[in-house]
Amino acid sequence: MGLSLIFIITTVGCDNMRDGNRYKPYESSSFFKDGRASRPLVNGTVARGFLRDDEAYFTGRMKDQLIRKNPLKITDELILRGHNRYNIHCIVCHGPTGSGNGLVVERGFNQPPSFYDRRLRQAEAGHFYDVITNGRGVMASYANQLSPEDRWAVVAYIQHLQSLKPDPEAASATQDQIKDSKESNESAN
Numbered sequence: 001m002g003l004s005l006i007f008i009i010t011t012v013g014c015d016n017m018r019d020g021n022r023y024k025p026y027e028s029s030s031f032f033k034d035g036r037a038s039r040p041l042v043n044g045t046v047a048r049g050f051l052r053d054d055e056a057y058f059t060g061r062m063k064d065q066l067i068r069k070n071p072l073k074i075t076d077e078l079i080l081r082g083h084n085r086y087n088i089h090c091i092v093c094h095g096p097t098g099s100g101n102g103l104v105v106e107r108g109f110n111q112p113p114s115f116y117d118r119r120l121r122q123a124e125a126g127h128f129y130d131v132i133t134n135g136r137g138v139m140a141s142y143a144n145q146l147s148p149e150d151r152w153a154v155v156a157y158i159q160h161l162q163s164l165k166p167d168p169e170a171a172s173a174t175q176d177q178i179k180d181s182k183e184s185n186e187s188a189n
C-alpha cells in the first residue's frame with residue numbers, strides 16, 4: 001500500500017511537470033490585482049553579478065573623495081583598449097592627442113581644455129572617470145556608451161598621453177632650478 005501510494009504520487013508528479021499549470025512570460029492572470037502573472041521585482045533587486053558594491057570602481061570616489069589612482073592594473077592592453085574607445089567617443093572634440101582641437105571644435109563647438117593643462121595633469125584618475133560618467137558643462141555623460149571598465153581604460157589612456165608629453169611649465173621650472181643652483185654655486189665659489 002505504502003509503495004503504491006509513492007508510485008501514484010511520483011507518476012502524478014511527472015505529469016505535472018509536463019502539462020502542469022504555469023504561466024508563460026508576460027501572460028495575464030486574474031489571480032493578482034494588477035492582472036499580471038509575473039510579479040514585479042522587489043525594490044532594490046540586483047541581478048546576479050551586477051551588484052555595484054565597489055564604490056571606488058563604480059564612482060571614482062571613496063567617501064566623496066576622488067580616488068588618485070586608476071583601480072585597474074595599468075597594462076599595455078588596458079591602454080590600447082582606452083585608445084580604441086577614445087578614438088570612437090572622444091577624439092571628435094578632444095583631438096587625437098587630447099589638446100582639445102577635435103574636428104567638432106574646429107566647426108564651432110566649445111573647446112575643451114587641453115589634457116596637458118597643469119590642472120588636468122594634476123587631476124586624480126577619479127576626476128577623469130567622474131567627467132566621463134557624469135559629463136561636465138556642455139560635455140555629455142558617456143555612462144551609457146562606456147562600461148565602467150572601458151571608462152577606466154580611457155582614463156588610463158589619457159594619463160598615458162599626459163605622461164608622453166612633458167609639462168612645459170614643469171620643464172622650465174626645472175631649468176630655472178638648475179640655473180638657480182648653478183648661480184648659487186658660482187657665487188659660493
Ligand code: HEC
Pocket residue numbers: 086089090091092093094104109110111112113120128131132136137138139140142154
Ligand atoms: C562633443 C564634444 C565632446 C566629446 C565627444 C567629449 N568631450 Fe570631453 N569635453 C568637452 C567640452 C566642451 C569640455 C569642457 C566642458 C566644460 O568645462 O564646460 C570637455 C571637458 C572634458 C574634460 C575636462 C574636465 C575638466 O576638469 O575641465 C575631460 C577630462 C574630458 N572632457 C574627457 C572626455 C572623454 C574621456 C571623452 C570621451 C569618452 C570626452 N571628453 C568626449 C567636449 C567633449
